[in-house]
Amino acid sequence: MIRLNKLYSLFACIVFATGFSQTKVISSETNYPVSYATISFGDGQGIFADDEGYFYFTKKLYPDVDSLYISALGFKDKTIAAINLKETIYLDTETDALDEVVIRANLNRKFKEETMKAYLDDDYYKCWLPTIESEIAVFFPNEDDKLKKISSILFPITLESRDWNKRKRSNADKRSFSTLFKVKFYANEKGTPSYPLTYENIVFRATEKNGDEFQLDVSEYDLIIPDNGFFVSLQVLGYTDKSGKLLPNKKYKEIKTKDGVVKIPTNFRPLLPFTNEIDDHRTFIKRVFINGNQWVQFKKGNGIESSLLRSDLNNYGVGMTYNVYKDE
Template sequence: MMTKTLFFAFLITQSFVGQNIHFVDAESMEPVSFASISFGNGLGSFADANGIFLFEKKKYEDVDSLFVSSMGYKDLHIATNQLLEIYTMTLEIDQLQEVVLITAKQGKYKNKEIKPIAHSNYFHSWLPTVESEVAVLFNKIDNQSTKIATLLFPINIEESVGGKSSKTRDFSTMLRAKFYENKNGFPGNEINYGNVVFVISEKDNKELFELDVSERNIFIPQNGLFVSLQVLGTTDNKGVLLQTKKYNEIKTPRGIQKVSITFRPLLPFTNVIPGEKTFVRRIFFNDRKWQTFNLKYNPNSELIGKGYNNYGMGAKLHVYEND
């Protein structure tokens, strides 16, 4: 009788508390940090720094499969009705061979800067969600060996409407910078510089966030390097990624609609960069295909319609003389 009571208590606890799923490297058993977890319906989430994802059936009651991916590993497909505590992820040799390594340049260099373009207008800003990723291309300076030392991300902390700023709300958001080869003018194969993650809160600079990446030896290839920005989610006051639901469910006459939660900071887009230089994708939808941020991507976007179709990401560069 006692055994049966404890069993049912365990089931009730699991339904409310959920189950921690650990994703680890098959050889080293080290955590696969910040793995992407798609629910197969255009929505998803991420594991944390320890490779842990909390699956709660009550929170994700209509999710029957998890599709797990991470740079350099084979994808996993997991049924949620028979979850294990630990899943091992195997290195994808072919994918690793595609990465182009660039020898780090030594010696004297000149400091150059690609100026970021920032503003605080809410209506001219991109509203980030966890399924969205924004990328821009950086090229070598004068065809010389060029290293990205610092990334300069324009951000919008405050809401400014009609020149008036509203009260800044508290927030703490983890983001990730990623890097891609230039493949015919679009982001191509990802280049692995590790998990470049950082946290932005309302306490940071109002219009610009500087990210020092000088220790990662990020050199721009001959045909350029795409740098992207991606939201991972909300953190606690210690900067730890929280396992929160990344969308709201809203009752409508057509049934329950799932609407992605937007995160701060907003990303101010600009109308002063000529051409279409910004690329976006939804990482849990449409085969993660990159698209130019223009009216073909979203014919109803007021942001694009008004000409604010580029993100003015900047960078501080080290430019070395050619041998």
């Protein structure tokens, strides 16, 4: 945690020294902040606003960025020229009917809680390295017509040992991290993630103290499993300080080569273990900062370069607990 605080202090000093610019994204209808809005720069790059709607942008930090594309669940997208960036950005509420995707049901009856296990693995070489520009979605089928409500999502994570030579020891000291993730739920449309099932901002902070599985309680959102299943997605927002505040660090590294500067997305911890124990291909990925990019099924032949696929590790093994309600 000390290292993360030092990074925050260093970034803050750089921002102030290069012309501090803090912008807030708010709702034009309510004047409330739009938490964790996506700020895309195009070409696969971007950042996120924090929980209060603030993000940091300067031409010193991002000299080649001409336009910013602002988006958030429940709001219309907005494009702003970098030279016209003001202290406040107003987003208009999306007019499509959210009520159409919210399923109402009588939950005042007896139920049985069931669990679909998460697939855990501590092998570093079987893991996805989370980057800001990627979102991972996992499909959960609905096996029967019984009413089911999601209680929690079980996200497997892999912890890294401080000492590489002791990595196979269960009692080895683990590398510390404090990372903020965003979670979304999508309807299933012909086997692909479609419209969101809720416009709520669902985030959680994971640290090494959570162990190899993070259990996210989502019972308050009354998420009923649709007849044709659903997708749950995970997207890393970045590192946080010890209080859980999102750090405004740059989300890619710039490496000088003979052909110019190459931008390499920053990898964030924790690692996400993939598995070959699921028969079908339930995992999809997309590059969230490329405007209009579509979901791609994580499988060989879909143009994805990944050592995981070469090892037949096709799925991120997310688990779930859910209530199965008795018939009325």
